[in-house]
Amino acid sequence: MANLAKLNVVMCGTGEYTTGWTGSGASKSDKKIGVVGLTLFDLRRLGKVDRLGMVGVNGGKFPAIREHLDKNIGRVYKDMDLSYASLPLLGHVQVCSWGIDRFDEFPKEGKVDPLAYKEAIDKLSPGDAVIIFTPDPTHYDISIYAIERGIHVLVTKPAVKLLSDHNKLIEAAKKNNVVCFVEHHKRFDPVYSDARAKAAALGEFNFFSAWMSQPKSQLETFRAWAGKESDISYYLSSHHVDICCWILQGKAVPTRVVASAATGIATSEPFNCVPETEDTITLLVDWVSTTSSKHRGTGVFTASWTAPLKAGIHSGQHWYYMGEKGDITVDQAHRGYDVTNDEAGKSWFNPFYMKYSPSETGHFDGQRGYGYVSIEKFIDAARSVNAGEAKATDFDTHGLPTIANTVLTTAILHAGRISLDEKRPVGIKQEGDKWVLE
Numbered sequence: 001m002a003n004l005a006k007l008n009v010v011m012c013g014t015g016e017y018t019t020g021w022t023g024s025g026a027s028k029s030d031k032k033i034g035v036v037g038l039t040l041f042d043l044r045r046l047g048k049v050d051r052l053g054m055v056g057v058n059g060g061k062f063p064a065i066r067e068h069l070d071k072n073i074g075r076v077y078k079d080m081d082l083s084y085a086s087l088p089l090l091g092h093v094q095v096c097s098w099g100i101d102r103f104d105e106f107p108k109e110g111k112v113d114p115l116a117y118k119e120a121i122d123k124l125s126p127g128d129a130v131i132i133f134t135p136d137p138t139h140y141d142i143s144i145y146a147i148e149r150g151i152h153v154l155v156t157k158p159a160v161k162l163l164s165d166h167n168k169l170i171e172a173a174k175k176n177n178v179v180c181f182v183e184h185h186k187r188f189d190p191v192y193s194d195a196r197a198k199a200a201a202l203g204e205f206n207f208f209s210a211w212m213s214q215p216k217s218q219l220e221t222f223r224a225w226a227g228k229e230s231d232i233s234y235y236l237s238s239h240h241v242d243i244c245c246w247i248l249q250g251k252a253v254p255t256r257v258v259a260s261a262a263t264g265i266a267t268s269e270p271f272n273c274v275p276e277t278e279d280t281i282t283l284l285v286d287w288v289s290t291t292s293s294k295h296r297g298t299g300v301f302t303a304s305w306t307a308p309l310k311a312g313i314h315s316g317q318h319w320y321y322m323g324e325k326g327d328i329t330v331d332q333a334h335r336g337y338d339v340t341n342d343e344a345g346k347s348w349f350n351p352f353y354m355k356y357s358p359s360e361t362g363h364f365d366g367q368r369g370y371g372y373v374s375i376e377k378f379i380d381a382a383r384s385v386n387a388g389e390a391k392a393t394d395f396d397t398h399g400l401p402t403i404a405n406t407v408l409t410t411a412i413l414h415a416g417r418i419s420l421d422e423k424r425p426v427g428i429k430q431e432g433d434k435w436v437l438e
């Protein structure tokens with residue numbers, strides 16, 4: 001990859017996952033300095049990416065975001081280039097539509113513009129990339145706008161809320177020969193990926209149960225959209241729904257979803273989310289084997305953002321898999337690493353996702369974290385397609401979370417939402433080469 005052309009990237013979304021900044025200050029979660037921005041700044045240091053842009057809705061936030069990034073990244077890690085408007089790119093003589101800035105921002109001059117992503121993408125060239133971490137309902141519009149202009153796309157989970165939109169993205173990505181990945185980073189967790197390999201030896205699928213939670217404080221972070229634009233199932237269960245689909249790829253398919261929800265906490269003081277906000281959502285999914293006519297399986301996926309505040313973990317992550325010849329139990333909330341102090345009590349940490357402590361030389365040292373790897377895999381794939389070393393569709397056969405390989409995840413999540421809204425079971429079936437809901 002060292003001789004491949006560097007990739008220009010626009011980051012869509014300026015919040016917790018991109019910068020660690022929430023609008024009222026640094027995030028109180030385990031992503032206090034973000035994931036996307038930090039990873040891309042480091043990949044630029046390593047020679048894989050070049051020009052960077054960042055898109056929000058309110059340009060007035062950028063001075064605080066820049067200060068936050070400079071304080072917590074630029075002054076912490078050695079050789080981390082965060083240069084932007086006031087800092088010219090020394091030695092760089094090529095002038096492009098982005099001027100001489102290495103980190104451009106949209107919308108400019110403090111303006112408010114929910115369509116600023118179009119201006120940013122219009123300044124890119126075919127073969128450049130966008131990474132999308134924005135509210136769920138915006139994923140499709142941004143993704144399709146980029147794909148139709150020949151831009152590679154990495155979109156956070158859930159890729160989209162509607163199965164029909166997912167199908168359109170599959171077709172558009174194939175037509176334009178662009179890489180479109182969904183940022184299902186749990187596929188790169190070494191425990192999850194190794195467990196998937198172990199599951200292959202356990203025969204036919206029988207039962208899968210997953211629990212994922214975040215503390216009630218997240219309702220403060222997500223109050224602007226919680227219950228209005230998306231729900232906790234889309235936001236959290238998307239992780240384990242995708243893992244189950246990945247384990248069962250080529251072995252079993254989902255046929256029916258029934259959803260149930262608990263309510264009452266998110267809509268009460270002090271959170272005051274909109275009345276339709278669910279606290280905890282459970283999806284019951286029927287599966288049928290594609291290799292044996294007699295085997296059927298059941299999946300249960302529960303997600304909540306009303307977990308206790310002082311549990312010592314930010315995300316509860318547990319799942320259980322049972323096949324006809326054995327089972328697997330995974331607890332990724334407690335990884336054998338805990339720290340206790342007088343103020344916070346005991347906390348369990350996860351440096352396997354993002355390691356924020358610097359190396360012995362003072363450089364960023366998180367390249368092995370699966371949050372980092374998830375983004376780097378996308379960058380590498382886009383660069384290889386640009387160089388003519390691969391076609392975008394080649395990655396559909398690699399077990400990577402491409403838009404084509406994640407369609408059943410969206411089908412299950414969308415079916416769950418319909419089941420909650422219409423209080424009925426929702427069927428999933430294949431018509432030709434497309435998956436549809438009944």
